[in-house]
Amino acid sequence: MKKNILLIVNPVAGGIDKSEIIEATFLFAEKKGLNLALYKTTGIDDISKIKVLYDSLKPERVIIAGGDGTIKFVAEALENVDVIFGIIPAGSANGLATDLNIPKQLEESLSIAFHNAFTEMDMIVINGKTSLHLSDLGLNAELIKNYESSAIHGKWGYALQVFNTLVDIEEPFTAIITANGQTVERVAQMIVIANSKKYGTGVVINPDGIMDDGKFELVVLKSLDLTIFAKIITGNIPIESGDVEIISTDRANIKLHSPVSFQIDGEYCGRETELNVAISPHKLKVAIPI
Template identity: 45%
Template sequence: MFSERKVLLVVNPISGNKDKQEILLKVAARAEEDDYVLSIFSTTGIDDLNEIRELVKNLCPSRVLVAGGDGTISMVAEAVQGQEVIFGIIPAGSANGLSADFGLPVSIDESIEVAFGENSVHIDAVKINEDISLHLSDIGLNALLVKNYESGDTRGKLGYALEMFKTLNEHENFQVRITTDQGIIETEALVVIIANAKKYGTGISINPFGDMSDGKFELVIAKKIDFIETAKFLTGNTEFNHDVMEFLSVEKAKIECLDREVYFQVDGEYKGLVRCVEAEILKNYVTVLVP
């Protein structure tokens, strides 16, 4: 039986290279003000998913709040999926792409206000092999950028910008076969994005068709770097040159890298090299508090 007066806060202490003490103090003050019993869990990187599942089972909170980046948010969503729990996000990562898609405020005070509010939406997730993605995952260029960023010394958007030059010099296109219920595409690709949402945390709208509640995800297949097509992204234009960019809205897809293993990331977490991924929509996966 889930308690209306219990809240669990999950904190990733190292996300975004930011001190979380202010978030902890302000969430504790708001929980006391609203007469909630607050429990706090700090991730360690060791079996966090199962630890959170056990906490939710034992504590029976009515809402679970997350202070971390997109990877932490997706992990906690997986932990509470199927439970009578609403889900609040306090942006505290390096890029905070999910928060941008939900229109969540940047300030701690305003995001806590939303997290203790009552306005919520049901959102889908995408199962990619054994991982859960709420936001944006990809194979190719951006996954290599995530890998380089994780091994770099600078955090935040500046860190991504610094690593981009290195990534562009290292990356090579790859041959890919994509199978969906709409047919088979074989092409050379710079990146294949599995997009449940619209924006990367840098603010770039990579998927103008994205809707996290529509029961589908998009495949964005970028075949080469093209500054005109990139400008179309930034201005919201949805008429693209299909020799440069392809979009598919699907419920399932199989993506095979034909010539070699390719870099792969899920919601900002580098996962390694892959030859094949299979993706499937999971409808109404979790309930998220929004402005």
């Protein structure tokens, strides 16, 4: 009997047509003697539909074609099952794929998605919500909020919101951080909650990041002028500054004096005054390059 593979495609991710990805994945599975089932997300009750489909198919692998947001909600839907996930980068934000060194070329990413090398990634739980990659408070979350509410998407829309965000830059915020049995007060422009090293631009924001070490890092950016921020988000330079503090831990509480914009894996989540953060180790098997 042929083994089942489930392909989950987000048709709108990244604003690109997914028909080539779907066709190539079916051909790849056929050559391998595998039975491929396709599910296209609709934005309506996808998580429960994916759970039902998984239970009926019992696939040995789930291939996800989309960006960080798509990977995140599929991981949430299937976090309690023992299955290997393959990633085909096809979103506007492909930070996790970048961090795992999964190439954007379709044939290469397909080959990786189907082969047997995998890592067991940790997940981060923030106020009950799952984060796989990078979440943050402050300036970058403001940028994501502005981009999501903009009528212009794609690279030009992003560039426009970078400009608007920098023009309307907010004052630094004060955070009380409790981690590793210590409590400290910090004034920051941005705090990154990092399970990995890089943003989707390829910029290393957290050089200490290892996705399967049972820890996450709080990267506290104490001062961030407009020039440096612009370079960070466009992928021109890594952060190398004495104004950066990194706290490695498996659990943290962050209290804010006033509400601050917050995002998880590229999705704006509103303004928060307190975050409870904890690692959930070795929750996700993801296919990686050998």
